Amino acid sequence: MAHNVLISGAGIAGSVLAYWLAQRGFNPTVVEKRSHLRQTGGHAVDLAGVSIEVIERMGILPAVSGAHVRHDRMVFNQRHGRPIEMPRLTATIADRHVEIQRDDLTEILHAAAAPHAEYIFGDTITAITDGSGAVTVEFENSARRTFDLVIGADGLHSRVRRLVFGPEDTYRHDLGAYLSVYSYPNTAGLGSEVVGYFDSGRAAFTYPVDDGRLARALLLFRGAPSGDLRDPGRQTRAVRDAFADIEGQLPFPIAELHESEDFYFDSISQIRMDTWSKGRVTLVGDAAHSPGPAVGGGTAMAVLGAYVLGGELALAGDDHAAAFANTERVLAPAVAQSRKVGPSSLRQLVPANRLAAWLTPRTLRLLTRLPRRVSLALFSLQGSDTSKLDDFSSERLPVG
Ligand SMILES: Cc1cc2nc3c(=O)[nH]c(=O)nc-3n(C[C@H](O)[C@H](O)[C@H](O)COP(=O)(O)OP(=O)(O)OC[C@H]3O[C@@H](n4cnc5c(N)ncnc54)[C@H](O)[C@@H]3O)c2cc1C
Secondary structure (H helix, E strand, O other): OOOEEEEEOOOHHHHHHHHHHHHOOOEEEEEEOOOOOOOOOOOEEEEEOHHHHHHHHOOOHHHHHHOEOOOOEEEEOOOOOOOEEEEOHHHHHOOOEEEEEHHHHHHHHHHHHHHHOEEEEOOOEEEEEEOOOOEEEEEOOOOOEEEOEEEEOOOOOOHHHHHHHOOHHHOEEEEEEEEEEEEEEOOOOOOOEEEEEEEOOEEEEEEEEHHHOEEEEEEEEEOOOOOOOOOHHHHHHHHHHHHHHHHHHOOOOHHHHHOOOOOEEEEEEEEOOOOOEEOOEEEOOHHHHOOOOOOOOHHHHHHHHHHHHHHHHHHHOOOHHHHHHHHHHHHHHHHHHHHHHHHHHHHHHOOOOHHHHHHHHHHHHHHHHOOHHHHHHHHHHOOOOOOOHHHHHOOOOOOO
16 A cells, blocks of 8 residues: 655645545645745635535534634625625525635644644655656755655646646636735725625625734736736736726725735636546646636535545555546546536626626625525526535445
């Protein structure tokens, strides 16, 4: 049995996988490039459906539920007329759903896995040599080591993927939109609400964080900004240019983005790979199949993918190739579904024209007012997950 497993990335997938591997007799080591778990530019993420079952089986559902974000209302500002208010859609219709700050979730997952795994913070893999019977890994700061398996759980811009499978461009599919997140002082006194604004080709949302001391802005826009978007100066300019003409209508001051220490900018992109395993190396979570940040339920997929991979490795004994192939096969329908969700939720989140921008908050309000059974059915038609965890484990996967 392959005992020593190196996992790159102490995010969602990395710690879920470390936990389940340790439960099943492996020795996981997790290397995380950051010196601590809390990232800059945090954001809320969603757990629903089967991912909640995984969290429950890890015994951490009370901690996760206790840390859920408490935004129970939505308020949509209008170009003309009074704001449209409603309860949160997910709170109204989702069967089991937890919205939680990503940093809170990674801390809870780390606390569950850390007693059973070695964690190395502030380091990263620089080279991977997949030899016969073992993988030799070089690190930026630590000494060279060998492992039985290496697993890239290092997110959308995975380094393991680049080192083993080649450049990101080969696998990245841009969905034609960008997102930006940053924090600013909550001087407007946002309470328990999310305030949003839809316009043609763009959308802006804000909500309180850090016990209301700060608020977070989330901006999404379509387009093709010019220049080198790896340059932070060009990134802030691209966001400002996209919203400058509607600045007065936005629910927060856009000027703050220049002063924010945690400004985040990225294209909304999916990772599409025919296979994400090679030799003794595989990928998990966003690194393998990101459905696109903020649009496709990547967190739930990361939790599910890590759980399935942990189970398949335990079942396969020494046959890691079979475990990797089984994992990809079992996850394939969910991955295919999550790829469809991104473009369709992007269409809803970022309206194509003024009419759609006018309609979107009204459609959302209607959904919250329909009988729960009806809105749940409509919501399910749009890709909401109604599977059970056992659909992914079949009779072969131990429940743990
Ligand atoms: C702005 C934004 C909003 C989002 N909103 C939502 C949402 O509403 N709902 C939802 O479900 N999902 C959302 N997502 C997506 C969600 O965050 C991801 O799908 C999820 O975090 C994927 O988990 P992961 O473990 O695969 O990757 P990540 O959570 O990205 O974790 C990767 C880890 O690897 C580490 N790492 C990276 N490179 C290296 C390296 N070279 N060496 C070592 N470690 C490394 C990182 O520091 C990180 O800790 C959003 C994402 C963003 C950016």
